[in-house]
Amino acid sequence: xxxxxxxxxxxxxxxxxxxxxxxxxxxxxxxxxxxxxxxxxxxxxxxxxxxxxxxxxxxxxxxxxxxxxxxxxxxxxxxxxxxxxxxxxxxxxxxxxxxxxxxxxxxxxxxxxxxxxxxxxxxxxxxxxxxxxxxxxxxxxxxxxxxxxxxxxxxxxxxxxxxxxxxxxxxxxxxxxxxxxxxxxxxxxxxxxxxxxxxxxxxxxxxxxxxxxxxxxxxxxxxxxxxxxxxxxxxxxxxxxxxxxxxxxxxxxxxxxxxxxxxxxxxxxxxxxxxxxxxxxxxxx
Ligand code: DO4
Ligand code: MG
Numbered sequence: 001x002x003x004x005x006x007x008x009x010x011x012x013x014x015x016x017x018x019x020x021x022x023x024x025x026x027x028x029x030x031x032x033x034x035x036x037x038x039x040x041x042x043x044x045x046x047x048x049x050x051x052x053x054x055x056x057x058x059x060x061x062x063x064x065x066x067x068x069x070x071x072x073x074x075x076x077x078x079x080x081x082x083x084x085x086x087x088x089x090x091x092x093x094x095x096x097x098x099x100x101x102x103x104x105x106x107x108x109x110x111x112x113x114x115x116x117x118x119x120x121x122x123x124x125x126x127x128x129x130x131x132x133x134x135x136x137x138x139x140x141x142x143x144x145x146x147x148x149x150x151x152x153x154x155x156x157x158x159x160x161x162x163x164x165x166x167x168x169x170x171x172x173x174x175x176x177x178x179x180x181x182x183x184x185x186x187x188x189x190x191x192x193x194x195x196x197x198x199x200x201x202x203x204x205x206x207x208x209x210x211x212x213x214x215x216x217x218x219x220x221x222x223x224x225x226x227x228x229x230x231x232x233x234x235x236x237x238x239x240x241x242x243x244x245x246x247x248x249x250x251x252x253x254x255x256x257x258x259x260x261x262x263x264x265x266x267x268x269x270x271x272x273x274x275x276x277x278x279x280x281x282x283x284x285x
Contacts, residue, residue, distance in 0.1 A: 001048045002276075003035060003154070004189035005067035008059075013067055016059070017048050018189065024064070025056040035071055035190070039147045039154070039245055045193045068120040069145075069156050069190045072244035075120060077141070077160050077178070078232050079103070079110035081225050081251030088255040092168035099171055109227055109235055112174065114160065114249060115184035123278050128182025128285035129262050133163035136262045139252035140206040140270040142199065142222055144229055145190050147245045150237035152229055154192040155199055157270050157278040158249040159185040181285040186247065191275045196229045202274040206254045209267040216260055220253035222272075 002018040015035055016024035027033075030051055038044045080086050080103050089100040103110045121127050129136035143158035160178065167177035200223040208216040229250070236248055262268070266282040 001045055001052070001192045002189045003038065003048070003069070003192060005035065005069055005071070006064040007067060008064050016064070017052050018061070019052045019058060022061050023058045024061060025052055025058055027051065029056050030054070035069070036244055039145065044153065048192070066122050066124065066188050068117070068122040068186050069188075070117040070120055070186060070247055073117050073246050074113065074242060075115040075117065075184055075186070075247045075249070076236055077112055077114040077158070077249035078227070078251045079112065081109065081227055081232075082220065082253030083224070083226070084220065084253045084255055085251055089167075091258065092164055093171075096168070096171040104226070109232055111232070111236055111248075112178065114179060119181075119184065121182055121185040121280060123185070123187035123280065125185075125280060126182060126283040127159060127161050127185050127268065127280040128180060129161070129264065129282055130163050130166070130180055131284050133166055133177075134261065135165040135168075136161070136163050137256055137260070138206065138208070138262065138268045138270070140204050140254050141249040141252050142202070142204060142225075142272055143186060144233060144248045144250060145245070146233055146236070146242070146248060148243055150233050150242075152196070152233060154190040155194060155272075155275060156186050156190050156247070157188070157272045157275055158247070159268060159270055159278060159280065160249050160252065161185070182283065185278060185280050187278045188276050194274065199229070199274065200225075202272055204254060205271040205273075207269040207271075208256070208262070209269065210263065210265075215266070216256045218254040218256065224253050225250055
């Protein structure tokens, strides 16, 4: 089942449940106006399956604007969870190479705060590249959707936009390299209920278009993530509370070559098979 947030020219933010690839039902029709309640309930899947079979009015997906699939959750991210990411970071920075090398093998993962829900960019809206950076890349990542008890209740697609020159200059600049206007996109919806073993069969694909030419494409498999999902979730929730749940990006395994930087008006397309597509144009911020 796929759960989304949407609006139309006439309807304010609503929660929708996709019934197929091109239509959804508006859950406001049955009094559901928040995703949080569904994500907290243990029988969310059966409730939604039941509701999508009811004779609720359907809306064409093409007639709605999808909103970020987060309400009040903090968005966090894991780093250096793929061998490819460790190599890229070590290459970009002599200064920080040992830190990346060590964290890949350490028991404790790298976890960092990424975004407030209200700052997340949905599919179709622009992600940002910093005007003071000269090496900007998207990071296509599987994102875990966790409820307030730390249970993985679904998945979405994340783009952990990053300024690699700023990050490479000094590890202490990581928050500036990773957290700025338009640096976090999530969407298009939440895929509920897949077991980790199923999600590990999914592929993550990145395509970057520049004036209708593909200037980069690459692919990895979710199964290349070194750490188990529940291990990442357990560390995130250690000595921490998330009353509204959290979203945790699981790291990138697709890295464009070091000669590549994003430019304004590029379009970043991320596919996670099993979820869908997250597409965002790029703007300078
Ligand atoms: O410390 C650098 C960030 C790593 C990251 O975002 C990733 O591996 O995806
Ligand atoms: Mg990342």
